Amino acid sequence: MRIKVALGLGIVLFILTLVSCGSDETAYPRPRGFYRIDFPEKKYERTAENLPFSFERPVYSNLQGTKTDGAQFQTNVQFGWYNATLYCSYKEDTSLVEHVSFAKKMAYEHQRVARSIEEVPFLNKEDQVYGLLYEIQGDQVASNYSFYLMDSVNRFFRGSFYFNETPNADSLQPVLDFLKEDLDHLIQSFRWETAN
DSSP states (O other): OHHHHHHHHHHHHHHHHHHHHOSOOOOOOOOOOOOOOOOOOOOEEEOOSSOSEEOEEETTOEEEEEEEOSSEEEEEEEEGGGTEEEEEEEEESSOHHHHHHHHHHHHHTTTTTOSEEEEEEEEETTTTEEEEEEEEEOTTOSOSEEEEEEOSSSEEEEEEEEESSOOOHHHHHHHHHHHHHHHHHHHHTOEEOOOO
């Protein structure tokens, strides 16, 4: 008798288990998530390198790869934690129109994948720094921020900002917004210097 009761209870539990699982095979999507990003406090320091220009860069960045031939300088502002780089080049000659044309051409190379390219003029008469910023919007844009600065005589500085990974606007947008403030500060603090 005990065996029959145990067997009966086993069958009832098995049937209840099958019924409780149900036949609803609908898959419910989970919300997509991204890593939480904790941004550091904004602090800046002026570049101390022997360059014909200076600017204030964030303390969580560093200058690397500086090369020169006397009239031309190349350096990179590395944002290592964010896997991003601002590639900078400086030229000293009177071909400013040619350099401006090249900077515009490079910014508009992104036109085929960009939603928009906004040109924002920059003017600092006191320090003789004039230029144009290109804010490039788009999901698959490689460089969201590009600019040039000049003294309108013979000094020309160009910067192009890139993430060192495949563009993904959803995950990169918070970082881009954070670093864009730093790039704007860099441009606002830009000064011409005399290199020794």
